[in-house]
């Protein structure tokens with residue numbers, strides 16, 4: 537074990553800390569984490585943590601979600617500038633304005649949103665549970681879905697319903713094209729293509745499976761296929777390969793890299809534990825309201 541890994545292990549013990557990492561983090565960060573998962577898996581895990589400190593390796597909205605679910609624990613993020621371009625595409629004020637134009641509508645946010653936006657919503661969803669959660673609304677209920685137009689579009693197609701979609705998107709997944717899928721299929725004709733629902737409709741339609749990263753892991757585990765084409769941020773390839781040593785995983789586009797997800801390094805993770813920084817604090821008035829939307833989701837999924 538390298539000296540920095542040893543230091544992180546020792547600090548985890550002395551601080552009574554647990555390290556949670558998103559599937560898109562650097563491989564070496566995933567390897568020192570106590571738990572690696574997608575947003576749904578991490579949100580669930582954050583409710584079960586028996587530690588004084590949670591270090592969240594991922595982007596800011598995820599650490600905020602962990603802080604909202606654990607008001608009595610200290611949540612740290614190794615690099616507080618790790619944001620999400622999609623989450624920043626709508627503000628609480630913009631959502632309030634939209635709600636004012638649609639009285640009676642229910643506001644639903646993808647978990648990739650700020651705490652301020654979650655506080656304005658009736659329900660939260662992740663890419664791993666959106667279909668199941670959205671099914672619980674009456675078919676004639678007007679829905680405002682923010683911020684991801686693609687996840688919202690995917691679920692509305694699956695359920696045959698129409699939502700008012702905010703025009704947000706993930707710039708990383710926007711770089712994936714149906715042409716890239718066609719080219720990758722020529723190289724690996726036996727590999728099923730899995731893409732993330734944050735991809736555009738033409739890309740989702742060109743794929744075989746539309747799955748969250750946690751869903752991709754389950755599909756890869758259960759499938760008889762020996763190789764897979766993966767259309768999402770490349771960080772997931774590490775977990776897929778680690779969990780399935782007898783199978784091969786190819787990125788559809790190896791340039792799908794989220795710069796914010798790569799901001800957590802072993803060095804700033806160690807510094808975060810050593811110096812107890814940077815603490816993520818959500819103002820109570822926002823946290824209480826945001827928690828309602830997250831709890832409503834966790835109750836269903």
Ligand code: SF4
Pocket residue numbers: 595619620621622623648706707708709769794795796797
């Ligand atoms: S991959 Fe996209 S949605 Fe995920 S954190 Fe990066 S910018 Fe946000």
